[in-house]
Amino acid sequence: MEITSNLQNAQYLGTVLADLHSVWQPHPGQIGVGKALFYEGKRRVMTRCGRKWGKTEMSIYVLYRWALTTPNGQFYYIAPFYNQASEIIWKPGRLQNFLGKHKDTYLADVHETDKRIIFKNGSFIKLVGSDNYEAGRGFNPDGAIYDEFKDHDYRFHQGFADNLLAKKAPLLIVGTPPELFDHFFVRTEEEFKLDPRGAYFKRPTHTNPYIDKEELELEKQAAINKGEWAKYMREIEAEIVPGGANAIFPMLEIPRYDEKGDFIGNSRHVNRHADLVAEINQYPKDWKFYAAYDPGSSSCFAALFAAVNVFSKKLIILDEIYEKRKIEMSTRRIYPRAKAKMRELAPRYDWYQVYDNAATWFYNEVMAEYREAITPCDKDVNRKEEKLSVMKDFLLEDLFVISDRCKGLIQEMSTYATDDEGKIPKKNDHAIDAARYLMNAAHLNTVPRERHKRPEDRREWTSVDYMDDNDIVAQPIDFDEDLTEEFYE
Numbered sequence: 001m002e003i004t005s006n007l008q009n010a011q012y013l014g015t016v017l018a019d020l021h022s023v024w025q026p027h028p029g030q031i032g033v034g035k036a037l038f039y040e041g042k043r044r045v046m047t048r049c050g051r052k053w054g055k056t057e058m059s060i061y062v063l064y065r066w067a068l069t070t071p072n073g074q075f076y077y078i079a080p081f082y083n084q085a086s087e088i089i090w091k092p093g094r095l096q097n098f099l100g101k102h103k104d105t106y107l108a109d110v111h112e113t114d115k116r117i118i119f120k121n122g123s124f125i126k127l128v129g130s131d132n133y134e135a136g137r138g139f140n141p142d143g144a145i146y147d148e149f150k151d152h153d154y155r156f157h158q159g160f161a162d163n164l165l166a167k168k169a170p171l172l173i174v175g176t177p178p179e180l181f182d183h184f185f186v187r188t189e190e191e192f193k194l195d196p197r198g199a200y201f202k203r204p205t206h207t208n209p210y211i212d213k214e215e216l217e218l219e220k221q222a223a224i225n226k227g228e229w230a231k232y233m234r235e236i237e238a239e240i241v242p243g244g245a246n247a248i249f250p251m252l253e254i255p256r257y258d259e260k261g262d263f264i265g266n267s268r269h270v271n272r273h274a275d276l277v278a279e280i281n282q283y284p285k286d287w288k289f290y291a292a293y294d295p296g297s298s299s300c301f302a303a304l305f306a307a308v309n310v311f312s313k314k315l316i317i318l319d320e321i322y323e324k325r326k327i328e329m330s331t332r333r334i335y336p337r338a339k340a341k342m343r344e345l346a347p348r349y350d351w352y353q354v355y356d357n358a359a360t361w362f363y364n365e366v367m368a369e370y371r372e373a374i375t376p377c378d379k380d381v382n383r384k385e386e387k388l389s390v391m392k393d394f395l396l397e398d399l400f401v402i403s404d405r406c407k408g409l410i411q412e413m414s415t416y417a418t419d420d421e422g423k424i425p426k427k428n429d430h431a432i433d434a435a436r437y438l439m440n441a442a443h444l445n446t447v448p449r450e451r452h453k454r455p456e457d458r459r460e461w462t463s464v465d466y467m468d469d470n471d472i473v474a475q476p477i478d479f480d481e482d483l484t485e486e487f488y489e
Helices: 002-023 028-038 055-069 082-090 100-106 133-138 154-164 184-194 213-225 229-235 273-282 331-345 360-370 384-396 407-415 430-441 481-487
Strands: 044-049 074-079 107-111 116-119 124-129 143-147 171-175 198-203 263-265 287-294 301-309 315-323 351-356 375-377 400-403 460-466 472-478
Touching: 002 055, 002 100, 028 044, 028 055, 028 198, 044 184, 055 074, 055 116, 055 124, 055 143, 055 171, 074 082, 082 124, 100 107, 133 154, 143 154, 154 184, 171 184, 184 198, 213 229, 273 315, 273 400, 287 331, 287 430, 301 331, 301 407, 301 430, 315 331, 315 407, 315 430, 331 360, 351 360, 351 430, 375 430, 384 400, 384 430, 407 430
Parallel strands: 044 171, 044 198, 074 124, 074 143, 143 171, 287 351, 315 400, 351 375
Antiparallel strands: 107 116, 116 124, 287 301, 301 315, 460 472
């Protein structure tokens, strides 16, 4: 009897899948998500995707597959706003008519009033809006989908998530990313990555093979021309790239990362660490090296390690310390790490070290413990806007480049924005402050008016002496070929 029942179940499942796939089939970019849900038993699956990846159709397919294979199951399609979802998903019939010609085979009824689809096996799919967040506490789901999660009222998830525990119900979250890293969307991503029940996917628009790649490239160029590069990266490449009226560094182009968070390609302003080291090592004597510290004892201790080209004034941020663990913020923990980084990056060259002049405790401890003098930065410390403006100028001229190692600095700069009153925030800027001190130490106060070449490229050159406000005094120097070759060998 049990064997017969199993055969009947297998035959039913085969019929259901055949009917489902006759009306809709996942494309290659969606198969991994379905595999995690249906074959690997993952119950917390999150997909950050680009526009036109097919998230809504994928979500409806998942709901129907759950409902058709789970008798008396309760399944929920949860959109940010109920009225909006009713207009976009329900009114055109996308949800209730998904089965097409097979609709009458499996559906028992469709309730227009409460947007509920009843199946002949006793299951249902119901459309819900997160804006009615109190209602979520009373559900007893067998499965649920959050669509366009970044726009949800997070209070819905707080009340709804515990309801999944009783039946070990799966939850699929899909949507394009938000503008900010400091967002519940990102925090939920990180939770799902660490959860043994979880799976995480990042799927840019181009992973949908039915989207024309040439059209995407044209869309990218149009976005760049309109100054909407950040929007393009968020909505097409599924990258979290802040940009808008309040962004302080809207010109910052961060690179792409894969779904594991690994770096996969250079941008204008963020390059692979090995590429930057190779650039410096080609002519290492063209560079001066700086370490800048923004000491903190409670929220964050940030330090940056950089090279500045003495001719072009190009600034390369090679590495960082971005420590938020209070137990690790002491001088005895931080300074040895800093020395190790300097030895790794440029062991044969002197490093000029600078720190926030308000942090005298850090200076005193470095002197007492390590007998090393570091220089306080007191210029422009209280005129933050001026140095931020210089940083923007250097970014625009491609003279400010960051190693992919510097995730703390990249995150701060990409999320740095004024408040609604146009004021610069006084938080989440520890690495940015270190960059300001570093630029002050290197006398990078204005973008050079001309891009100088290396001395070996011209018979006559000028040495540069740094004066106040980066005034340059030109002094002719005669270079013969032998001297130049010896100096740069």
